[in-house]
Amino acid sequence: MVNIDDFVKRLxxxxxxxxxxxxxxxxxxxxxxxxxxxxxxxxxxxxxDFVMKILEVFPDVDLYWILSGKGNFPxxxxxxQDIISKKENTTEIAPPILSExxxxxxxxxxxxxxxxxxxxxxxxxxxxxxxxxxxxxxxP
Numbered sequence: 618m619v620n621i622d623d624f625v626k627r628l629x630x631x632x633x634x635x636x637x638x639x640x641x642x643x644x645x646x647x648x649x650x651x652x653x654x655x656x657x658x659x660x661x662x663x664x665x666d667f668v669m670k671i672l673e674v675f676p677d678v679d680l681y682w683i684l685s686g687k688g689n690f691p692x693x694x695x696x697x698q699d700i701i702s703k704k705e706n707t708t709e710i711a712p713p714i715l716s717e718x719x720x721x722x723x724x725x726x727x728x729x730x731x732x733x734x735x736x737x738x739x740x741x742x743x744x745x746x747x748x749x750x751x752x753x754x755x756x757p
Contacts (some may be wrong), residue, residue, distance in 0.1 A: 619662070619663065619685070621659055621662055621663075622659065623686055624663055624683070625659065627682065627683055627686065627690070628656070628683075629657075630690065630751075631671070631675065631678060631683075631690070633749055633751060634677075634690070634691070634751050634753075635675070639653045639654060639657055640653070645674055646671055646673075646674045646675075646738070647666075647670055647674075648668040650668060652667070661735065668683060668684065668696055671683065674709060676684070676692070677690065677691035677692050678690060678691075678692065679692045690741070696739055706731045740757055741756070742754055742755065742756045742757075743756075743757070
């Protein structure tokens with residue numbers, strides 16, 4: 618059985634991750650705004666249809682994670698799109714935090730004044746780390 622309070626916390630993590638408010642999230646997944654409000658307040662429990670709409674619109678959401686907290690968010694597909702990997706002649710950086718753990722500055726080397734060098738100077742990916750412990754990866 619799904620713990621409604623924990624489900625709401627995970628739903629709020631999704632809202633923060635995609636920088637959406639409850640109304641825009643409801644619009645994106647195609648549910649009434651009042652349904653979202655009732656769910657966030659704990660008045661209603663999530664229906665299977667509601668959960669399936671989240672999974673359809675937001676493929677980074679893992680079914681087991683949203684229902685039980687087990688698994689990862691964003692979903693780990695064993696590719697390096699959301700994982701910073703070890704590269705030749707660079708410092709290994711801790712992998713992104715995928716659960717409720719927070720990112721702290723001690724997990725990363727001091728890179729404020731670091732000059733990035735590469736043979737072809739082509740950007741592979743850009744990762745933004747937010748103060749709330751989430752991150753987004755952009756691949757140009």
